Amino acid sequence: MSGATMDTCGKVIKCKAAVAWEANAPLCIEEIEVAPPKAHEIRIKISACGICRTDDFAFKGKINDLKFPLIGGHEATGIVESVGEGVTNIKPGDAVIPLFLPQCGECRCCLEPKSNVCYKSDVGKYTGMMMDNTSRFTCKGQMIHHFINTSTFTEYTVVDESCAVKIDEKAPLDKACLLGCGFSTGYGSAVNVAKVEPGSTCAVFGLGGVGLSTVIGCKVAGASKIIGVDINSDKFAKAKEMGATDCINPNDYTKPIHEVLAAMTEDGVNYAFECIGTTETMESALKSSHFGCGVTVLVGVAPSTAKLCIDPMLLLIGRTLKGALFGGWKSKDDIPKLICDMMANKFNLDGLVSHKLPFCEISKGFELLNKGECIRTVLEY
CATH class of the missing domain: 3.40.50.720 (NAD(P)-binding Rossmann-like Domain)
Structure with missing residues (x-):
């Protein structure tokens, strides 16, 4: 994909997403509307996404203050479809990893070499919103919450520019997604x-x-x-x-x-x-x-x-x-370096991906997780 097209840039995109309408309820594959990115935001077409135990905790209601309905997922890769006003370091067509742990580069934590957290992180706050306290997702006329700055169990998502990092376009996206959480952690x-x-x-x-x-x-x-x-x-x-x-x-x-x-x-x-x-x-x-x-x-x-x-x-x-969190890495600074190490075979991720499933079979992926029958299941979109 070469980036935004005249058909989608600046427009609402209708796509499929796995919506959790409430805690302890089955995930539902729904058609949702994804709004265009506002200033300093990025809309991403998801390519691959790992299923993490934290997502399972979220859907089972084990995370206090988490708001439903929501779209989960946080370990993914994708291609930038379009960017909002003011985004300069990422452009349509770039391969990116959405970041559940942002790096704004300006807050006390980001400026502290000993810290890798960021004041913009929604981990622990669980507002379920973008930085302007609104959502980019709707389904059946209802607003849907975001999940820890990412929400990647959807064909398209919108994130703040502090919550995405550009990676080498040659990186295999079905393996690089693991660097968004599990492997890096x-x-x-x-x-x-x-x-x-x-x-x-x-x-x-x-x-x-x-x-x-x-x-x-x-x-x-x-x-x-x-x-x-x-x-x-x-x-x-x-x-x-x-x-x-x-x-x-x-x-x-x-x-x-x-x-x-x-x-x-x-x-x-x-x-x-x-x-x-x-x-x-x-x-x-x-x-x-x-x-x-x-x-x-x-x-x-x-x-x-x-x-x-x-x-x-x-x-x-x-x-x-x-x-x-996240193995102590500063997300924007360190993920590109880890991608380079992966491509230089400093470590091999092949053994970590035990299953690959089409996105529509996401519920099967969670069944494998809960039965202890997988290491990591990667969803392909």
């Missing part, structure tokens, strides 16, 4: 947040798409022992293919899993990663790190109602507990 948690060192020991709790991406990061960083932890032993073969040296199932042991890991690693791993999003495994991951120098990174997103209660002595004695 897991990989960055190892190489960017924890800063795993050569020869170190690591434990990765949860061997889904994000966990396997964390395994890849640990391997690229040179870890000598990478232990995958999951209650589904069927995931172990793929984890070892991605770089895990050992895999253990907590259900196979009578003692707590952190004690098992301590016995395997001289009293605890150097780095532990929680890639599931439950407080129980967060505590297990923390306890599995070495008491005097271990680092634990919270990667998984827990339901909004979850509360983490831990013994302060676990930290006071010498452990470090960290958290970071």
Whole structure:
């Protein structure tokens, strides 16, 4: 696609989208209207989109303050159809990744080298609106909410210019979409947040798409022992293919899993990663790190109602507990670099995509996710 056409530029586009009319209701493929981009906005024709556990949490009502009806999705690639007034760094025809974590380049967080969040992010606020507090989606005469600045379960979406980054036009869009969330989150948690060192020991709790991406990061960083932890032993073969040296199932042991890991690693791993999003495994991951120098990174997103209660002595004695969205990457600055690394074969994403489905079969993709039968399902539009 070469960009905007005379048929669509400046006009409302009718297209198909997966609308969640309410929490815990089946997704409905509907015809929606997508308004043209306003000033400093971009309208994107989606090419491919991964199905992430966070989307599932959203649709099941596990994210407080999320407003329905809404169009979910946040891990995608697409081609710019048109741009609004004032957009100068992206043009029609560009290949882009929509960003659930914006980078405006002007707020305190964006100007802080140690931070990768942005004041324009809707994560935690969940207004479900564009920056001017209006929506670009309507269906059957009703306004539809946006989802964390992206809404990519639709053939066309509109995002703020701070919420899209141009990528190499030669990048395979069906794989590059994983850099919009899952892969970047897991990989960055190892190489960017924890800063795993050569020869170190690591434990990765949860061997889904994000966990396997964390395994890849640990391997690229040179870890000598990478232990995958999951209650589904069927995931172990793929984890070892991605770089895990050992895999253990907590259900196979009578003692707590952190004690098992301590016995395997001289009293605890150097780095532990929680890639599931439950407080129980967060505590297990923390306890599995070495008491005097271990680092634990919270990667998984827990339901909004979850509360983490831990013994302060676990930290006071010498452990470090960290958290970071999106692997600590500054989205606009770092995604193009990650795309270059992918194309230079610094890491291989082929093993992370277990299923590809046409967009109209999105509900099947969520079934695969909930049955634990996929790593990452990519929808093709």
